[in-house]
Amino acid sequence: MIETLSQPWPWWVAGPLIGLIVPVLLLIGSKQFGLSTSFRQICAATAPGQIEYFRYDWKRGMWRLALILGIIGGAAIGATWLASPDPVIGISEATNSDLVALGITDFRGMVPSEFISWSGLLTLPGFVMVVVGGFFVGFGARYADGCTSGHAISGLSTFQFSSLIAVLGFFAGGLVATHLLLPLVFRAG
Amino acid sequence: MIEKKGLLPYVILGAFLGIVFTKGEVISWFRIQEMFRFQSFHMYGIIGSAVAVAALATWVIKRHELRTLGGEEIETKVKPSAGLNYRYWIGGSLFGLGWGLLGACPGPIYALIGNGITVMFVALFAALAGAWAYGYFAPRLPHH
Numbered sequence: 001m002i003e004t005l006s007q008p009w010p011w012w013v014a015g016p017l018i019g020l021i022v023p024v025l026l027l028i029g030s031k032q033f034g035l036s037t038s039f040r041q042i043c044a045a046t047a048p049g050q051i052e053y054f055r056y057d058w059k060r061g062m063w064r065l066a067l068i069l070g071i072i073g074g075a076a077i078g079a080t081w082l083a084s085p086d087p088v089i090g091i092s093e094a095t096n097s098d099l100v101a102l103g104i105t106d107f108r109g110m111v112p113s114e115f116i117s118w119s120g121l122l123t124l125p126g127f128v129m130v131v132v133g134g135f136f137v138g139f140g141a142r143y144a145d146g147c148t149s150g151h152a153i154s155g156l157s158t159f160q161f162s163s164l165i166a167v168l169g170f171f172a173g174g175l176v177a178t179h180l181l182l183p184l185v186f187r188a189g
Numbered sequence: 190m191i192e193k194k195g196l197l198p199y200v201i202l203g204a205f206l207g208i209v210f211t212k213g214e215v216i217s218w219f220r221i222q223e224m225f226r227f228q229s230f231h232m233y234g235i236i237g238s239a240v241a242v243a244a245l246a247t248w249v250i251k252r253h254e255l256r257t258l259g260g261e262e263i264e265t266k267v268k269p270s271a272g273l274n275y276r277y278w279i280g281g282s283l284f285g286l287g288w289g290l291l292g293a294c295p296g297p298i299y300a301l302i303g304n305g306i307t308v309m310f311v312a313l314f315a316a317l318a319g320a321w322a323y324g325y326f327a328p329r330l331p332h333h
Contacts, residue, residue: 005212011234014213018235019242021206026250028198030263033243036295039320053324066196068299070203075303077204078211089214095223110304111218111292118308129218133291134298134312138319140284141295143330144277147284148294152236157243158265165273166281171225173285178225181290 006082008090022157031063034150036141038064103186124189128181136173144169210300218292225289275331287319 025031041058048054087108096107103125104112113120120126141147144166146155152170155163213235214220224232247265249255257263288294291312293301298316301309323330 008214009209009212011213011231012238014209014215015235015238016242017209018206018213018215019239020246021202022243023246023250024202026247026263026265027255027257028202029195029259030257030261032265035299036320038295039317040324042317043321043324047321049325051321051324051327053327054321063196063199066199067203067206070200070205071207071210071296071299072203072303073200074204074207074209075211075216075300076207076305078208079304082208082212084212089217089219091217091219091223092228094228095219095226098226098228099219099222107219109306110214110216110301111306116218116292116306116308121308121311129290129292130308130312131315133287133289134315135319135322136283136287137291137294137298137312138287138316138321139323140280140282140287140319141316142280142320142323143327144280144284147296148236148288149296151281153239153243156240157247159244162274162277165277166284169278169281169283170285170288173282173287174221174225174289175285176282177286177289178222181286 002081006084008084019153019157022154029063032150033154034146035064035068036138036147036150037061038068039138040142041065102182125182125185128185128189133177140173206296207300207303210297211304216293216297216300216304221288221292274333276333279331287316 022033025033040054041061041064044054044056044058089107089110099107104114106112106114115123115126115129117126121130137147144151146163146166148170151163151166156167210216214231215235220232223229250263251265255263291298293309293312295316298309298313302313
């Protein structure tokens with residue numbers, strides 16, 4: 001059993017299970033799946049200043065912070081008891097050779113640890129990926145009023161036009177980052 | 190305010206999600222690169238099937254006017270279905286830039302921390318700084 005679960009899960013197992021979160025949240029307490037609101041909550045709890053956007057009752061969304069605590073714990077379970085026997089993720093040959101050409105050599109684990117690591121922060125690509133990337137994830141998600149969970153999953157599954165626009169934006173930005181910014185940064189760094 | 194006891198189901202649900210994120214490799218920077226290079230069906234399959242299951246289940250909930258376990262009415266409307274509002278396409282594109290660089294959206298940032306990739310605390314802090322900057326500049330940004 002554990003042996004089977006330890007293998008990487010195919011998309012047709014992982015996808016539907018993620019989709020089930022939406023009805024389960026609705027049935028538990030009429031809650032809408034969306035994780036980037038947690039950024040607003042944490043800012044509101046720690047550094048609201050005089051900013052109107054952060055002066056609201058963030059504690060009403062405590063369920064979301066509980067969900068996130070669970071995500072961190074569950075991920076730890078996935079990475080230890082259910083760790084895959086092969087540390088290298090089976091990405092396609094084409095991606096592999098593109099990333100080698102970009103300058104990545106270590107394909108073990110979830111992230112390229114030459115760059116996404118504490119020592120990697122001192123490299124230009126690592127800094128741009130973690131710090132600049134992180135900043136835009138937070139800024140963009142709040143500006144767009146949702147991220148992958150709120151717009152792509154919750155929003156699209158309830159056929160919201162605004163979510164479709166947001167998701168098209170996600171892809172436009174991701175394509176620019178992948179095909180223009182990353183090659184530039186790797187060449188410079 | 191929800192009592193502490195009422196939060197346990199969410200912790201359990203989150204743990205389930207954290208396991209699926211990890212085992213489904215949704216949190217892999219490599220998988221996100223593969224997606225933005227259109228070189229595998231994996232991420233499209235995950236997002237597509239998640240949306241399909243969520244849509245079907247939400248339809249059943251609406252169709253049968255199901256209530257929550259506590260007997261409340263269920264509200265499924267998420268965002269106002271307005272037109273081509275600036276906030277969705279500009280904000281969305283900026284989010285996408287970050288997603289492409291970092292290779293992780295908000296849920297996976299937390300899940301990567303759970304995976305022991307502690308540098309993701311820096312990414313989380315940067316994301317919080319980004320959210321804070323949004324809050325600060327929000328009155329001057331185009332939204333509609």
